[in-house]
Amino acid sequence: MDISASDCGYRTSGAVADDLWYRDAAEIGGLMSYGPDLVDLFKRGVGYVAKIIKGTQPSDLPIQLPTKFELIINLKTAKALELAIPPALLVRADHTIE
Numbered sequence: 001m002d003i004s005a006s007d008c009g010y011r012t013s014g015a016v017a018d019d020l021w022y023r024d025a026a027e028i029g030g031l032m033s034y035g036p037d038l039v040d041l042f043k044r045g046v047g048y049v050a051k052i053i054k055g056t057q058p059s060d061l062p063i064q065l066p067t068k069f070e071l072i073i074n075l076k077t078a079k080a081l082e083l084a085i086p087p088a089l090l091v092r093a094d095h096t097i098e
Contacts, residue, residue, distance in 0.1 A: 036066035
């Protein structure tokens with residue numbers, strides 16, 4: 001079963017989805033995604049939960065912003081769209097989908 005980015009609620013302009021913030025979007029066929037590493041966010045969230053369980057008031061905890069981001073490039077989609085991904089961009093990718 002093929003699932004497109006638009007099936008998952010992503011905006012599309014033409015053939016390429018353009019709101020790809022999370023890894024899953026590139027994995028289901030988006031050209032690339034750049035956004036926070038969700039695994040890292042969840043791991044850091046566990047620390048917050050532990051502090052709250054130990055009695056810290058949630059209002060006393062500082063707001064945390066993402067610190068780790070990942071760039072995922074879907075080479076299969078790039079090939080289907082006949083796009084050449086510059087080598088300099090490929091080197092910076094955290095993960096490529098063949």
